[in-house]
Amino acid sequence: MKTTSLRDFHADDSPCGHRHTPSSMPLEEGCPGRSYWLASCTCGWLLRSTAKGYADDRRRHHRDEHKKEARATSPSRQNPMPTPSYEKQLSNELVTVTDRIAQTYGEDFRPGGCALYTGDGQRTPGIFQATYYDEKGVAQAEFVRVDGTPVSAPLSDFAKLPPSASPSTSSRTPSAARWRAVKSKPVSAIR
Ligand SMILES: [Zn+2]
Numbered sequence: 001m002k003t004t005s006l007r008d009f010h011a012d013d014s015p016c017g018h019r020h021t022p023s024s025m026p027l028e029e030g031c032p033g034r035s036y037w038l039a040s041c042t043c044g045w046l047l048r049s050t051a052k053g054y055a056d057d058r059r060r061h062h063r064d065e066h067k068k069e070a071r072a073t074s075p076s077r078q079n080p081m082p083t084p085s086y087e088k089q090l091s092n093e094l095v096t097v098t099d100r101i102a103q104t105y106g107e108d109f110r111p112g113g114c115a116l117y118t119g120d121g122q123r124t125p126g127i128f129q130a131t132y133y134d135e136k137g138v139a140q141a142e143f144v145r146v147d148g149t150p151v152s153a154p155l156s157d158f159a160k161l162p163p164s165a166s167p168s169t170s171s172r173t174p175s176a177a178r179w180r181a182v183k184s185k186p187v188s189a190i191r
């Protein structure tokens with residue numbers, strides 16, 4: 001299952017994750033304001049936009065494309081082609097390697113995950129295309145920076161993005177929580 005995410009960044013490419021008013025005014029000290037948004041998908045798709053609405057719209061659209069794909073290729077409609085066993089084995093091994101790397105370095109350190117490339121002394125966001133161990137056993141990554149330039153570097157040249165509110169979990173309902181709090185009061189306390 002492919003999952004998409006939307007993250008906001010400051011003009012210096014540092015991830016934001018600060019709170020803002022609905023009109024995007026920073027609510028926290030130390031936030032210079034958001035400069036652009038990165039929409040990404042675990043398939044390796046990446047889009048940069050200075051407009052949040054546009055980035056989120058493209059993210060939804062991209063997510064829906066995967067849903068359509070999944071429906072079109074669902075096993076109930078189509079007989080799966082038999083996979084040659086060596087290919088199956090190879091892909092199983094690749095999955096094991098990416099899982100192992102993700103367990104060691106963090107869940108974002110896998111194909112489709114977002115991170116910051118720090119190997120050139122800067123912190124440039126982008127997305128992993130592939131992760132693997134080289135012949136010396138060093139974890140390496142193929143990475144595409146937000147400006148579209150690819151880079152191959154050891155995983156030690158990458159830094160994690162701080163967690164940011166995912167669009168699907170940002171809808172909190174404080175009124176419902178308050179209502180529950182009122183309802184759970186013992187009857188004798190209300191009188
Ligand atoms: Zn900020």
Ligand SMILES: [Zn+2]
Nearest residue numbers: 002041043045
């Ligand atoms: Zn995708």
